[in-house]
Structure formats: C-alpha cells, structure tokens
Amino acid sequence: MKKVNYLEIEGRSGGFLALLGVLGVILLAGLVGMYHMEHNGHYVTGMDNQIVWGMPHVFAVFLIVAASGALNVASIGTVFGKAMYKPLGRLSSLLAIALLAGGLMVLVLDLGRPDRLVVAMTYYNFKSIFAWNIILYNGFFAIVVVYLWMMMQQSMNKYYKAAGFFAFFWRLILTTGTGSIFGFLVARQAYDAAIMAPMFIIMSFAFGLAIFLLVLMLGYRWTERPLGDEMVRKLKNLLGVFVAAVMYFVLVYHLTNLYATEHHGVEKFILAGESEHTTIFWFMQILVGGVAPLAILYSKLGASRMWIGIASILVILGGLAQMYVIIIGGQAYPLDIFPGMEIINSSFADGNSYHAYTPSLAETLLGISGFAVALLIVTLGVRVLRFMPDSLSDKDVDPHHKG
C-alpha cells in the first residue's frame, strides 16, 4: 500500500463545464421558483393551513438526513479504524457539508420570512427541537470543517482522530434531532413515536451512502482515475445492509402502530388507503427504494458498476418517497381533535377525509435545487482543493490486497 496522494481535478474539460452548467441551470430554476413563492406568498404553492410543510421540506429533510449519513464513510475510517475507508474521508466530509448546505438552503428559502434568518440565529427558545437543530447544523459545519482541516494539513494530522470521533457523535445527535422534529409531535397520529429518531439515523446511513457511492463512481469515472472493485464491492454491500435496516425500522414502526387501536386509522390511511400515499408507500418506498436495490445489490447485477449506480439512484428515489409519506402523509391524515366523534361539518377543513396536496412547480423546483447546490459545492470543491486521491485502486488502498 503506497501513500495516498490527493489531487485536485483538472476541471478544464467540456464535461466539467457542462456539469457546472446543468447544475447552475437547476439552481437558477429553483431560485426563480423561490422568488415566485416569496414575492407572492405561499398562496401560489400547494401548501395551505392543513398541509403546512410541503415539497421543500421533503427535499430539505432528505438532504439534511443524507448529509449526516454521507459523513459515515469518513467515520468508518477514523472511528472504526478501517484502513480502506481512510482515503475516502475527505470526499465524504465535503459531501456531508455540501448536502447540509443544500438542505438548509431549501429549508430557509421556504420560510414565511426568509429575510428574518438573522432572527432565527439570535433568538432561541431552548425547548424547541428546531432551535437545537439550528445549533446542531451550525455546529456540524464547524466541526466537519475542522475535521477536514485536521485531515488535510499534515501538521494537524495527529488530531484528526479526535476530531473524527467528535464529528461522529455530533452527527448522531444531529440526526436524532432531525428525527425528533417529528417524533416529539404529540398532536399528530403519524408522528409522536420515539422510534423516529433511530429510524432517521439508519435512513441517513442509507441515503448518505447512496449519494456518496454515486459521487464516487461518477467522479472517478469522469476524471479517469482508478477506483478498485474491492472498494466498490465493500461500499455496495454496506449500502445493502443499510437499506435492509431501513426496511426493518419501517416494519417495526408500522407494527407498533398497528398494535395500538388508536393508531389504526392512520395506518389504514397510509398502508391501505385510497390516497396517493398508499401507492407511494408500497410502490416507491418499499418496492423501488427497498426491494429493488436489495435485489440488485445482492444478485449478480451487483457486480456491475452501472447496476450499483442504478441501485443507488433507486435508494435515493425511495428515500424521497419515504420523506414524502412521512411529511406529507403525516399531515394529510386529519387530526383527531375529537376522539370518538365524527366531524360532520366544519368551515376549516376538519373532518374525516384526508387533506389533498398538489405541489406547485415552484416549490418542487426549489426542493430539487437543493441537490444542485450540494453537487455544485462538491464539484467546485474537488476542483480547487485536494479532496480526491489520484488513485483508489485496490492495490493502492487495501493493505491486505493480494495480487
């Protein structure tokens, strides 16, 4: 095993510029959508007083969850001491910061008063999980930047292990905080479950790794740097384990709810209802985002990088679907304000039928642009700083490599 040599990418090719162009256009479209929403007010969106969090939250929470998961690869190297993962630490950290930035941008731009961001940073209600999250997100940026610095400056290398441990614990708390945004809401039938926090952590493992795998494989392919099969095989197997774990948590969550009669209504609504949420749950979340990637990753197809890439994309799509069902589906099921009573008339859309939600183009574009921001940061990051080893071939990174 030779010493890892990190190098910027050249970034002069037409492909590089085209990539920047495409991402820039997506970002621009999102910003136009955001301007439309903020200029007119949220009446131009599909959101209303029933569905108060819409498409931007689906993307924002997905990206934030994926951000903490993307750091996992670095943690495996630093915290768990797996030598093979160590060369991936820098890229993993960069991706984590980038995804968080993308998610937060979407979250902030969907606020009713995004111009008051400074208020969010200066007024804190410490009982609010949102307020904790503001601190956790800002802290995450700071800690991962320090972690990167420790990894990238030779004289600071001796501290990188400590920074890596700290970053690992911080990210676990961060995802716990994100899951608890929903887990601590007693008012809504679909939330109010402590399992939300660990489920979000395991979701972050899967989503973050899926995005990391895609970035890694495409990055090394486009720069024509060697990437060893053994490394890809290890990562894809890990992705399979995480996807299976997510499905296990989803199963336990629904089984718990199914046991309690109180929750039968919302379970029937999600699992066997007439709304789009049932379709999205079974088809997108379970089939496309769970069963299909598992089948690919653990069959012969799993040997092909193209199929691993497809499986990663499916995991991302399934993850977005899962966020949609959690966030939109959870709100679509009407609040049980009067247990035992049937609401026969209300002027404020209470009642027994679910709340419909049709996302507007603007809010969807804003959500998607979060991805563009994250990938722009990564693309520019690897262009200007040394995040990517010039070779990740098996003989260069695996101490036990034979042959």
Add this chain to the structure above:
Amino acid sequence: MKYLHMMLVLLTVVLLGSTTAMAEVPSPKIPKGNAEQCVEPTQEMRVNHMEYILHQRDETVYWGVRTKKHSFKECINCHTVKDDAGKAVTFKDERHFCNSCHTYTAVKIDCFECHASTPTAKSGANPHSSINSLIKMSAAGSKE
C-alpha cells in the same frame, strides 16, 4: 455598536441640515405631524425614534401595556399625510410620513408588512363592516 449607530444618524441629520441650506442637493420633505410638538423633542425623535417604538412594542406585546405616548398607533394617528381628496395616504405612497425620510436615506422598514400605515376609522370597526359589526356596536352601546 450603538454609539456607531447614533453617530451615523447624527451625521445624516447634520448633513441633511447643511444640504438643505445648499439647496442644490435634493433634501427630504418631511411633513409635519398634526400636533404642535412630538411626544419627545424633534431632534431626539429623529435620532432615536426606533428605540422608543421597539421598547413600547415589547411592553405591549409581552406585558399588555397600551399607553398612548410612545405607541405606534399614535405615531400613525398623528403623522398622517392626506392626499388631494383628503384621504390619508398609505405607506405605498411616497408622501407617507415614514416614507419621506426612509426613502431618502434608503433604510427599508418592515413595520407596514403587518401594521396599518393609516389610522383606522374612529368607530373601531372594520372598514369592511358587515351586519355583525352593527350588532357588535349595539351590544357595546347597551353595555355602557
């Protein structure tokens, strides 16, 4: 920070004074309020009006103090500017009292996103009143 802010404001005020004398530089036309004198000396209000408004804001929102002296409502009531038809102009109009200076100094204010920029009709009732406000008024009347 606060001193810096005050210095800046003072500087602006002084500059405004001197430029008015010079006449060739446009200066803001600040309309007079409806009373002889503002609740604090004019110079003090020019520099520190926001401090008074902010203080009173929190007193009212959190502690239910609704004295008139420094209340935003009274600012609006007194500093009305009427158009040719005799109707008070809103913040959308450049003649509005707050606009006259804030446009000039290019300081954006957020107050009128939510607050009324003209006095509410004296009856206290909604301008878009319906039969309900009539009921309300008669109910209020019978209570006296």
Add this chain to the structure above:
Amino acid sequence: MSKPEAASNGMNRRKFLGAGAATAAGLSVAPGISLISVAEAKPVDQTISSDQRWGMLIDTNKCAKGCSACVDACNDENGLNTGDEQRSRQEQKAQWIRKVDLRDKLTGHEVSLPLMCQHCENPPCVDVCPTGASFKREDNVVLVDKHICIGCRYCMMACPYKARSFIHEELTNQLEYSPRGKGTVESCTLCVHRIDEDTANPRDPACAEACNAEGHKAMIFGDLKDANSDVSKALKQHSSKAIREDLGLNPGIRYRGI
C-alpha cells in the same frame, strides 16, 4: 407600581359587590393581601400579571347549529378575510375561530361548537417555536410575536387543535389593533386588545359578545383565577371538559356537553 395603591383605586365596583361576604373574609387577613385573588383594574401603563388567567366556558347545548355569529364577529374584529385575502384558496385563508358540527359515533348525539386557540397552560406551539415568537403571556393568553416569527410553521404542526393559520399572501388595510402580514403565523388572541383596556372588567372577546347579542349566550368569558367571575362560578357548578384532555395541556377554553 405599588400594590396597595392599585388595589385601592382599582377595586372595581361591580366585582366588589359581586364578591360579597366571602371575599370580605379573605380581605381581612391583612391589609392589601387577599386570599382569593380579586381582579384589580390595571391602568393601561401597568403590566399584566399571572394573578389572572383568561378563559372561556362554551356550552355546546346553547350553541346553535348553522349559526356562525362568533366566526363573523371574529373576522370583523380582527380584519380577517375582508376583501384582502382573495388570492388564497379556501384551505389557505386564515380562520381564528371556526364552527364544527360533531356526531358521537356510538350514540349519534350531535353537537355544534366553536373551536379556536385553546390557550393552553402547556401549549405545544410555544414548546416547539424556535425563536420564542410563539409565547404565553403572564395571564396565559397564547400569542404570536409576529416581530420575531420566521414563518417556519412548526407551531402549526404541533397544535393538536389546528388552531393556527399561516398568512399566504400580502395584506393591506389591516386594522390598527390587529397587525397581521404575509409569511407569519397567527391565531385567536382572545381579543387581548380588549382585555388590556381594563383587566378588571374586560369587554368580552368579539366572539362571545356576538354570541350574547344573538341571544345564545353559549360563551362565558372571564378570569379563571377569580373564583367570583361568571366563568369560574359556571365551571364550578357544572361539569365541563377540555378538548383532548388526554394530552394534559390544561386549556383555558372549556366545553359543556361534549
């Protein structure tokens, strides 16, 4: 702000007469100190206090199905949906109080009631608000400080009564005592602008006033901490319930007949 002074000039005549002998005994413990808290007139320059807690008892037996006097009065009083909020869809329009008709699933018994912010003692909206914009006054009126509301809508996710509305478009023509604007969240204020005029004998909130004017008298408003207020007496006499009592939020709005 000396207490005895407030007590001497603030003892409202009607309250004093209504208090009767029971209060007289309470007052005799020591000068200026009363065992039963007696509402004291708050001059407008004095702050509200936790000696009072505003609330309401809503008698669903008296609430008429199909009557929306309270909703209309609230809309008028606070300038909601008055020509301005035309671009918002029905599900996006603000509603601080709404009428809900219910049927008991087992017995078929039907009731009609007004539902608004329940002014909880332990309000989930206040817990979750990241900036503290959602807050509870000393007298337990739950409000939004729209100056620091960033429009994140977490409070709307947390409220078990769906009592809050988000303003989906730019507004003009607000009323001077009811500031409201695009991108912030709002809900029933229990007409605090009326309460603050005279805390010893506040005018009823617009909804209750309209209900009385209609002759239904289904909503009794008052100080829950004053044992002699109409609402306290009515609460003591009859059984009543809080909506979603199981959540332990101790709302200030109570209902009879549900």
